[in-house]
Amino acid sequence: GESVGLHLPTLSVQEGDNSIINCAYSNSASDYFIWYKQESGKGPQFIIDIRSNMDKRQGQRVTVLLNKTVKHLSLQIAATQPGDSAVYFCAENWGNTPLVFGKGTRLSVIA
Amino acid sequence: EAGVAQSPRYKIIEKRQSVAFWCNPISGHATLYWYQQILGQGPKLLIQFQNNGVVDDSQLPKDRFSAERLKGVDSTLKIQPAKLEDSAVYLCASSPPGQGAGNTIYFGEGSWLTVV
Numbered sequence: 001g002e003s004v005g006l007h008l009p010t011l012s013v014q015e016g017d018n019s020i021i022n023c024a025y026s027n028s029a030s031d032y033f034i035w036y037k038q039e040s041g042k043g044p045q046f047i048i049d050i051r052s053n054m055d056k057r058q059g060q061r062v063t064v065l066l067n068k069t070v071k072h073l074s075l076q077i078a079a080t081q082p083g084d085s086a087v088y089f090c091a092e093n094w095g096n097t098p099l100v101f102g103k104g105t106r107l108s109v110i111a
Numbered sequence: 112e113a114g115v116a117q118s119p120r121y122k123i124i125e126k127r128q129s130v131a132f133w134c135n136p137i138s139g140h141a142t143l144y145w146y147q148q149i150l151g152q153g154p155k156l157l158i159q160f161q162n163n164g165v166v167d168d169s170q171l172p173k174d175r176f177s178a179e180r181l182k183g184v185d186s187t188l189k190i191q192p193a194k195l196e197d198s199a200v201y202l203c204a205s206s207p208p209g210q211g212a213g214n215t216i217y218f219g220e221g222s223w224l225t226v227v
Contacts, residue, residue, distance in 0.1 A: 034215060043115075043202055043218035044154065089153050098144065098167060099216060101153030 012108045019077040021105050023090035026071060030092040034099065035064060035075045039086045047075070047088075077107075085109045113137065115219035117203050123225045129191035132222040136184070136205030142166075144216060145178055145188050146202040154202055154218075160186060193226045200224070 013019045025033075031052040036044035050057045050064045050073075057064050063076040073090050087106050091099040116135040124130050136143045141162050146154035157176065158168040163183040171178065175194070180186040190197055200221040 036218075041220075043204075043220045046215060046217060049215055091153075098156045098159055101155070103151075103153050 009103070010106045010108065012110055013080045015080060015082060015109050015111050017080055019075075019080045019084065019107060021075045021077075021088050021107065023073040023075075023102055024071060025073065025090075025092050027092065027094065028068075028071065029094045031094050032092065033064070033066060033073050034091045035062075035073075036089045036091060036101075037084075037086045038089065038104070044089060080107075080109050082109045082111055115203055115205055115217055117201075117219040117222050119222060120220065121223045121225075123227060124193055126195055126226050127192040129189065130193060130224060131190075132188045132201050132203075132224075134186045134188070134203030134219060136186075136203070137207075137217055139207060140205035140217075141183075141208040142206045142216075143180055143186050144204040144206075145186070146204060146218075148200040148202055148221070150199070157188070157201075190224075193224075195226050198224055198226045 034049040035047040037047050038044045048059045048062050048064050050066050055066055061078045065074045075088060077084055085108055087104040089101050089104045091101045093099045115137055118133050122130055143160045145157040147157050148154040157171045158178045159166040160180045163180050176190055178186060178188045188201060200223050202218050202221045204216040204218045206216040
Protein backbone atom coordinates (compact mmCIF):
# COMPACT_ATOMS: atom_id res chain seq x y z
CA GLY A 1 0.00 0.00 0.00
CA GLU A 2 0.94 3.65 -0.14
CA SER A 3 3.19 4.98 2.56
CA VAL A 4 1.50 8.37 2.52
CA GLY A 5 -2.19 8.72 3.31
CA LEU A 6 -4.74 11.29 4.37
CA HIS A 7 -7.27 11.11 7.18
CA LEU A 8 -10.11 12.94 5.43
CA PRO A 9 -10.93 12.95 1.74
CA THR A 10 -13.02 16.15 1.95
CA LEU A 11 -13.05 19.17 4.22
CA SER A 12 -15.56 22.02 4.20
CA VAL A 13 -14.60 25.24 5.95
CA GLN A 14 -16.33 28.57 6.41
CA GLU A 15 -14.58 31.50 4.79
CA GLY A 16 -12.39 33.25 7.34
CA ASP A 17 -11.97 30.18 9.55
CA ASN A 18 -8.75 28.23 9.88
CA SER A 19 -8.31 24.96 7.99
CA ILE A 20 -6.34 21.94 9.13
CA ILE A 21 -5.49 19.20 6.66
CA ASN A 22 -3.89 16.05 8.04
CA CYS A 23 -1.60 13.46 6.57
CA ALA A 24 -0.13 10.23 7.93
CA TYR A 25 3.01 8.59 6.67
CA SER A 26 4.39 5.17 7.43
CA ASN A 27 8.05 5.40 6.44
CA SER A 28 10.09 6.48 9.45
CA ALA A 29 13.05 7.03 7.12
CA SER A 30 11.29 9.89 5.34
CA ASP A 31 13.21 13.09 5.87
CA TYR A 32 11.49 15.59 3.61
CA PHE A 33 7.84 16.50 3.27
CA ILE A 34 5.98 18.81 0.93
CA TRP A 35 2.45 20.10 0.65
CA TYR A 36 1.03 20.75 -2.81
CA LYS A 37 -2.16 22.51 -3.83
CA GLN A 38 -3.93 21.40 -7.00
CA GLU A 39 -6.71 23.49 -8.45
CA SER A 40 -9.12 22.06 -10.95
CA GLY A 41 -7.50 21.62 -14.36
CA LYS A 42 -4.04 22.59 -13.16
CA GLY A 43 -0.86 20.88 -12.07
CA PRO A 44 0.15 20.62 -8.41
CA GLN A 45 1.57 23.84 -7.01
CA PHE A 46 4.22 23.87 -4.27
CA ILE A 47 2.98 25.40 -1.02
CA ILE A 48 5.46 24.65 1.74
CA ASP A 49 8.00 22.05 2.74
CA ILE A 50 9.62 20.83 5.93
CA ARG A 51 12.62 18.67 6.74
CA SER A 52 12.65 16.01 9.42
CA ASN A 53 14.92 18.03 11.70
CA MET A 54 12.12 20.57 12.16
CA ASP A 55 8.75 20.40 13.93
CA LYS A 56 7.15 23.48 12.47
CA ARG A 57 7.54 25.81 9.56
CA GLN A 58 5.52 28.88 8.69
CA GLY A 59 4.80 30.56 5.42
CA GLN A 60 2.33 33.18 4.37
CA ARG A 61 -0.99 32.10 5.98
CA VAL A 62 0.22 28.50 6.04
CA THR A 63 1.95 26.45 8.71
CA VAL A 64 3.20 22.89 8.44
CA LEU A 65 3.58 20.79 11.58
CA LEU A 66 5.54 17.56 11.70
CA ASN A 67 5.17 15.02 14.49
CA LYS A 68 7.75 12.33 13.90
CA THR A 69 6.70 10.34 16.96
CA VAL A 70 3.35 9.45 15.43
CA LYS A 71 4.42 10.02 11.81
CA HIS A 72 1.89 12.76 11.24
CA LEU A 73 1.98 15.89 9.12
CA SER A 74 -0.54 18.71 9.03
CA LEU A 75 -1.13 21.82 6.97
CA GLN A 76 -2.82 24.75 8.65
CA ILE A 77 -4.29 27.54 6.55
CA ALA A 78 -5.20 30.71 8.42
CA ALA A 79 -8.22 32.81 7.47
CA THR A 80 -9.26 30.46 4.68
CA GLN A 81 -10.31 32.19 1.49
CA PRO A 82 -12.39 31.00 -1.50
CA GLY A 83 -9.17 30.85 -3.53
CA ASP A 84 -7.90 28.16 -1.17
CA SER A 85 -10.48 25.71 -2.52
CA ALA A 86 -8.49 22.90 -4.10
CA VAL A 87 -7.15 19.41 -3.52
CA TYR A 88 -4.18 19.31 -1.17
CA PHE A 89 -1.56 16.58 -1.36
CA CYS A 90 1.20 15.74 1.04
CA ALA A 91 4.29 14.07 -0.38
CA GLU A 92 7.38 12.58 1.17
CA ASN A 93 10.77 11.31 0.22
CA TRP A 94 14.01 10.17 1.76
CA GLY A 95 17.49 10.61 0.43
CA ASN A 96 17.26 11.07 -3.33
CA THR A 97 14.21 8.87 -3.83
CA PRO A 98 11.31 10.33 -5.82
CA LEU A 99 8.43 12.00 -4.03
CA VAL A 100 5.58 9.70 -3.01
CA PHE A 101 2.16 11.35 -2.98
CA GLY A 102 -0.91 10.62 -0.92
CA LYS A 103 -4.44 10.51 -2.33
CA GLY A 104 -5.31 14.11 -1.47
CA THR A 105 -7.89 16.06 0.52
CA ARG A 106 -10.41 18.29 -1.18
CA LEU A 107 -10.88 21.60 0.64
CA SER A 108 -14.14 23.44 -0.04
CA VAL A 109 -14.50 26.97 1.27
CA ILE A 110 -18.03 28.09 2.05
CA ALA A 111 -18.59 31.79 1.44
CA GLU B 112 10.91 32.58 -14.79
CA ALA B 113 8.97 30.36 -17.17
CA GLY B 114 7.45 27.25 -15.67
CA VAL B 115 7.32 23.69 -16.96
CA ALA B 116 5.70 23.66 -20.39
CA GLN B 117 3.63 20.75 -21.65
CA SER B 118 1.72 19.98 -24.81
CA PRO B 119 -0.83 19.09 -25.90
CA ARG B 120 -3.06 20.07 -22.99
CA TYR B 121 -5.86 17.74 -24.07
CA LYS B 122 -5.99 14.65 -26.21
CA ILE B 123 -8.73 12.14 -27.00
CA ILE B 124 -7.77 8.93 -28.77
CA GLU B 125 -9.26 5.53 -29.41
CA LYS B 126 -7.86 2.48 -27.68
CA ARG B 127 -4.96 0.87 -29.48
CA GLN B 128 -3.95 4.22 -30.99
CA SER B 129 -0.74 6.01 -30.06
CA VAL B 130 -0.11 9.38 -28.44
CA ALA B 131 2.92 11.47 -27.56
CA PHE B 132 3.33 14.20 -24.96
CA TRP B 133 6.06 16.81 -24.92
CA CYS B 134 7.65 18.59 -21.97
CA ASN B 135 10.09 21.47 -21.63
CA PRO B 136 11.36 21.81 -18.04
CA ILE B 137 12.34 24.95 -16.17
CA SER B 138 15.62 26.28 -17.53
CA GLY B 139 18.60 24.85 -15.68
CA HIS B 140 16.67 22.00 -14.07
CA ALA B 141 18.67 18.83 -14.52
CA THR B 142 16.05 16.43 -13.24
CA LEU B 143 12.85 15.76 -15.16
CA TYR B 144 9.93 13.58 -14.10
CA TRP B 145 6.84 12.17 -15.73
CA TYR B 146 3.95 11.44 -13.38
CA GLN B 147 0.60 9.82 -14.11
CA GLN B 148 -2.40 11.11 -12.18
CA ILE B 149 -5.62 9.15 -12.41
CA LEU B 150 -8.76 11.07 -11.45
CA GLY B 151 -9.18 11.21 -7.68
CA GLN B 152 -5.66 10.02 -6.91
CA GLY B 153 -2.28 11.52 -6.23
CA PRO B 154 0.41 11.64 -8.91
CA LYS B 155 2.38 8.44 -9.45
CA LEU B 156 5.92 8.53 -10.80
CA LEU B 157 6.44 6.91 -14.19
CA ILE B 158 10.02 7.86 -14.95
CA GLN B 159 12.78 10.15 -13.70
CA PHE B 160 15.64 11.54 -15.79
CA GLN B 161 18.86 13.12 -14.59
CA ASN B 162 20.09 15.10 -17.60
CA ASN B 163 19.64 12.59 -20.42
CA GLY B 164 19.97 9.44 -18.32
CA VAL B 165 17.19 7.41 -16.71
CA VAL B 166 17.35 7.33 -12.91
CA ASP B 167 14.15 5.43 -12.16
CA ASP B 168 11.69 3.83 -14.56
CA SER B 169 10.53 1.00 -12.31
CA GLN B 170 6.87 2.10 -12.51
CA LEU B 171 6.80 2.64 -16.27
CA PRO B 172 4.74 0.00 -18.16
CA LYS B 173 7.46 -0.61 -20.68
CA ASP B 174 5.35 -2.79 -22.94
CA ARG B 175 3.40 0.29 -24.01
CA PHE B 176 5.05 3.38 -22.51
CA SER B 177 8.35 4.90 -23.56
CA ALA B 178 10.09 8.16 -22.74
CA GLU B 179 13.22 9.90 -23.87
CA ARG B 180 15.24 13.00 -23.10
CA LEU B 181 17.86 12.83 -25.79
CA LYS B 182 19.59 16.18 -25.29
CA GLY B 183 19.01 16.50 -21.57
CA VAL B 184 16.39 19.25 -21.91
CA ASP B 185 13.04 18.47 -23.58
CA SER B 186 11.37 15.14 -23.07
CA THR B 187 8.72 13.08 -24.85
CA LEU B 188 6.43 10.45 -23.32
CA LYS B 189 4.78 8.03 -25.73
CA ILE B 190 2.01 5.51 -25.26
CA GLN B 191 1.49 2.83 -27.88
CA PRO B 192 -0.95 1.13 -27.98
CA ALA B 193 -3.18 3.00 -25.55
CA LYS B 194 -5.62 1.23 -23.25
CA LEU B 195 -8.74 2.58 -21.59
CA GLU B 196 -7.00 2.57 -18.20
CA ASP B 197 -4.38 5.00 -19.53
CA SER B 198 -6.94 7.79 -19.29
CA ALA B 199 -5.27 10.19 -16.88
CA VAL B 200 -3.38 13.43 -16.58
CA TYR B 201 0.28 13.13 -17.50
CA LEU B 202 2.27 15.59 -15.45
CA CYS B 203 5.78 16.64 -16.28
CA ALA B 204 7.89 18.11 -13.49
CA SER B 205 11.44 19.27 -12.96
CA SER B 206 13.77 20.08 -10.11
CA PRO B 207 17.04 21.99 -9.90
CA PRO B 208 20.36 20.23 -9.33
CA GLY B 209 22.11 19.94 -5.99
CA GLN B 210 19.13 19.73 -3.64
CA GLY B 211 20.32 16.52 -2.04
CA ALA B 212 17.89 15.08 0.48
CA GLY B 213 14.78 17.03 -0.28
CA ASN B 214 13.64 17.35 -3.83
CA THR B 215 11.18 20.16 -4.37
CA ILE B 216 9.76 19.57 -7.79
CA TYR B 217 7.76 21.95 -9.92
CA PHE B 218 4.92 20.70 -12.08
CA GLY B 219 3.53 21.68 -15.43
CA GLU B 220 -0.20 22.03 -16.06
CA GLY B 221 -0.44 18.49 -17.36
CA SER B 222 -1.60 16.75 -20.51
CA TRP B 223 -5.10 15.33 -20.15
CA LEU B 224 -5.58 12.05 -21.98
CA THR B 225 -8.92 10.37 -22.60
CA VAL B 226 -8.88 6.93 -24.24
CA VAL B 227 -12.23 5.86 -25.66
